Amino acid sequence: MKSLAEKLVPPAVEKLIPYQSARRIARQTGNTGHLWLNANELESCCQYGDVSEGKNAHYNRYPDFLPHDIAADYQAYCEYQSNIVFSSNLETIAVRGADEAIDLLVRTFCQPGNDQILVCPPTYGMYEFCADAFSVNTAVVPLLDNFQLDLAAIETKLDKTSLVFLCSPNNPTGNVLHQQDLLTLLEASKDKSLVVVDEAYIEFAPHTSVVGLMAEYPHLIVIRTLSKAFGLAAIRVGFMLADSSVMTYVSRLIAPYPIADPSAEIAQKALSPAGIQQMEQQTKSLIEVRDWFSAEISELAIVEKVYASSTNFVLVRFNTQSSMYDYLISQGIVARSPANESSVKGCVRITIGSKASMVETLNALKKCA
Ligand SMILES: Cc1ncc(COP(=O)(O)O)c(C=O)c1O
Known part of the structure; x- marks a missing residue:
């Protein structure tokens, strides 16, 4: 029986033969040798490329076409986090930030x-941006007033929908679905x-996390990032x-060398037991600051509501006539006013930084209140 991924994949992707980079061929064929003359790299390494303390001290060679070490480390982290063991058909790939995963999924499963x-x-x-950029239509079903899913309305649109994108905890509302x-x-x-x-x-x-549901629902795909709690937005990892039935198509479109070696080395450190422990401590402290800040600003007369948050930001509704986003800017504080959604109009999203x-x-x- 055909998997859902197989049914949805457009003909162009179905017959696409992945680009055969030198690393991919070497990995697939298992060919090894003592002279590597297959990728038009320099054999000697330049001084400016010799700055790493990691295992690849030189950067003259292309990276692995799918960095298996960090994918395996990430999978182990997910198993630890959700206290489960992944089934063998579940696959993990590293991508250049969660944003690349979104783009890849649209390009893999939607025909413009x-x-x-x-x-x-x-x-x-x-x-929506990735869909627009690829001439793919976007069906819009707004969240309900409590920022939860409007299931009845979503279900009427599933017949024509290839991908449903959900975000939990959600940005910019901060709640869990x-x-x-x-x-x-x-x-x-x-x-x-x-x-x-x-x-x-x-x-x-x-x-x-819904990772624990993936074994039962092979059409469920989860996107993650090191940019938020791990504090590594700059390395783009x-x-x-996803289930192997999904990944088989996604990996046809993935860039030949998706993760740069310096990023892979830093990601591997972050995903070590010591790195995870550090992330957990930082997260705990951040949550304390977030809850303290939320409680304090809730008391201000200018604040109508601070939405409960399960993230590293808070969404605040003010009851002022003038824009509090502009006011904060005038004070040198750059927050974010969520895009033009009526349900969050006038709200400001404030990232939680240090206590200071x-x-x-x-x-x-307080000065404004
Ligand atoms: C919900 C959500 N997904 C993905 C991203 C992008 O993550 P990355 O930096 O890994 O591309 C963001 C960044 O703000 C986000 O809020």
């Missing part, structure tokens, strides 16, 4: 001018749409977790 994705705003803008709703959607979409859950902020609410940064922000808001 023909297929559609579905999003539930207010949510992360890249899903109800697990029961996700289960209902996974049941309803089984033979229709692939369901992508973007867990970029999962370290701030690890017990809510994210991950995609949040004290300064609180004082600036």
Whole structure:
């Protein structure tokens, strides 16, 4: 029987033969040798490329075409985080940030001018952006007033939808989607749409991860990143977790050398037991600062509501006539006003920084109150 991924994949991707980079051929054929003259690299390394303390002290060679070490380390981290053992058909790949995973999925499973994705705003803008950039239609089903899924409305659109993009915990609202709703959607979409859950902020609410559901729902894809709780936005490393039936097509489109060696080396350190422990401690401290800041600003007369957050930011609704985003800018504090969604109009999304940064922000808001 055909998998859902096989049913959805456009003909062009179905017959695509992956680009045969030198590293890919070497890995697939298992060919090894003592002279590597297959990739037009320099055999000697330049001084400026000899700066790494990592295992690859030189940068004259192309990286692995799919960096298996960090993918394996990330998989082990997910198993530890969700206290599960991955089934053998579940695969993990490293990508250049969660954003690349979103783009890859749209390009793998949607035919321009023909297929559609579905999003539930207010949510992360890249899903719709990637679809727009690839001439793929976007069906929009706004979140309900409590920022949860409008399941009835989503279900009416599944027949025509290739990919449903969900974000939990959600950006910019900060809340986690109800697990029961996700289960209902996974049941309803089984033979229709692939369901992508973007867990970029999962370290701030690890017990809510849907990774444990992947064995039962092979059409569930999870996106992760090292840019948030791990504090490594600059190295551009994210991950995609999916069933092999999905990954077989995604890996046809992936760039020949997706992760630069320096990034892979830093990612590997972050995913070591010591790195994970450090991340967990940082996350705990950040949550303390977030909850303190939320409680403090809730008391201000200018604040109508601070939405409960399971992330490293808070969404704040002010009751002022003038823009609080502009006011904060005038104080040298750059926050974010969420895109033009009616349900979050006038709200400001404030990233949680150090305690000192949040004290300064609180004082600036107090001045205005
Ligand atoms: C929900 C969500 N997904 C993905 C990303 C992008 O992650 P990355 O830096 O790994 O591309 C962000 C960044 O803000 C985000 O908020």
